[in-house]
Amino acid sequence: MRYIRNVALATAGIMLLTAVATIASAPPNGSDGSLEWRTLSSMELPATALHFKRSLDGKYLFVLTEDQRVLVYDQQGNLQGSIPVDPGVTNLDIAPQGQLLYLIDTEKQVTTTMAIDFIVDIDITNSAFKGEIDAPVTIVVFSDFQ
16 A cells, blocks of 8 residues: 555656646645645746646746746756747647647637747867858757657
C-alpha cells in the first residue's frame, strides 16, 4: 500500500509542476487526508496571466498575459522572449516540443498557428572559417526524425 501512495504522490508532484503559476498563493506544503502536496517552485510574472501551457518535454512555459503578450520561459524561469498578440486572444496551446504556438482569438473568431524558433548565440571566436567573417549562418535542427 505504501508503494501505491508514493506513486500517487509522484503523479501529484508532476501535476503540481505544471500548475506552479496558479498556486503561488497556496500553502507550500499540506495534506487534506487523502492528498498531499508540496510547492516545487514559483515565479513572479510581470503581468496578470490569463492562460499558460508547458511544453510536453518540460523545457518551456508559455504564458498568455492580459497585456496581449505570450511570455516564453525556460526551465529555470528565465524569460526567453515575448510575442505580441491581438487583444482578442484568450487561449493558447503548443505543439509537444514547443515548436508551434496555437492562438485562439475569440473576438475575431480566428485561430492562428505560429512557428517558434529560438535564436542562440554561438561563440566562434578563433574558429577557422571560409568566406566573409561576418556572413550570416543558419543552423537547422531536424527534430522529427524517424
